[in-house]
Amino acid sequence: MRIVLFDIDGTLLHAKGAGRRAFESAVRAVCGGTGQCGFSFAGMTDRAIARRCLRSAGLSDDEASIDALVAAYVARLDDELVGPAEVEQVPGAQQCLDALLHETDRVALGIGTGNVRAGADRKLRHAGLGHYFRFGGYGCDAEARSDVLRAGVARGKGLFSHARQVVVVGDTLKDVAAALEIGAVCIGIATGSDTHDHLRAAGATVTFDDLRDPALQRALLD
Template identity: 35%
Template sequence: MRTDAPKTAVLFDIDGTLMDFHGAGRKSFVQALEKVFGWRDDIAYIQFHGNTDLNVLREIFTRHGAELTPTKQREFFMALAVELEQLAAGATSTRHPGVAELLQVLAADQRVALGIVTGNIESTAHIKLRHAGLRHHFRHGGYADEHADRADIARQALARLRAALPPGTEFFAIWMVGDTAHDIAAAHAIGARCLAVATGRFSVADLCAAGADAVLENLADTSAVLRLLGLR
């Protein structure tokens, strides 16, 4: 098969879509806030589902009436990765049904270009994927180190995916796979379609109402997912 043949780009969200880290992400935020800024804050007012790490950090600084400078942002994100790495040693992660099997099939398909679109910063995204045994499937992605808006993260992921492909390669189709209305909106913002899965906090009905192009309970039926993506 020609390496510059049209590809189907499939961009996956992490939390709630591929896996669940059972609160380790929130806990790492709490611990890093105290370590870097001395703030003892349980951040119960923060909604993480569909959010981005940079936006969360901005919300916290607004709540504390403090100015978030580039230096403080950089220091916090470095500490966040350290805290999550330490928590990961004793944490349990759960891959959602069918994820490992689906990624194995997609990664072996030369028609497919895989990527990540996540609200995590890059270092913590890699920690989570590695913990779940999925890191090796993803070489490119968009992350929240510099972008607070998920649509901008999706644009970054798509640009990096394009840059990694042979010159002249076109995308036959672009799909994002996610579990929140934010994933759906980000997909549509970059001209992609969204396959939404009800493995997070939102139901099939919620995701349909949010405008998903296709909705499944989970990714357990590999053949059904491939048909939806136009790969079978």
């Protein structure tokens, strides 16, 4: 059996900027308008994003301050995930997960994301994908993405002690780097600014445009 950890943003779903808007609103509230979010969030953990925003405002980035900013972000996220910018699945997400869900003797489905657990659950719920996953590693487990994946693997092995291999599915170079750091295979999904060539050059074993390709399911099962 293998543990498969899916990234969320850009891999399973598109939140259409909801996370950024929620963070920007939280930064204005917590930092008094002095913090900046003018950088790419791609592949970053929520705690790393919060730390950078606090530093840009010249504020303390101790753990309590990061906790407060992340909590303010989560409190605003639901409002940003509804309406005209409603979250949508990456093409093929539900079909891919449905197929894997029937391979319970071969695959254990988990999450490996920079989102804190509360944010991850909200995004997955709005996308209709939350019920597929029993465990995961989240941005509240650690600030470094590789440590997030390690937490997900540990939880997966706690449920499936006979699992031997780990596969990470992600759309950014940070996903690939973190997967390689923990000795996992990485499958790249080229839905964002990191192209097929970028992902493969970074070490992804194989890449796909999205989750519709039947070859992706075979790659996850073989």
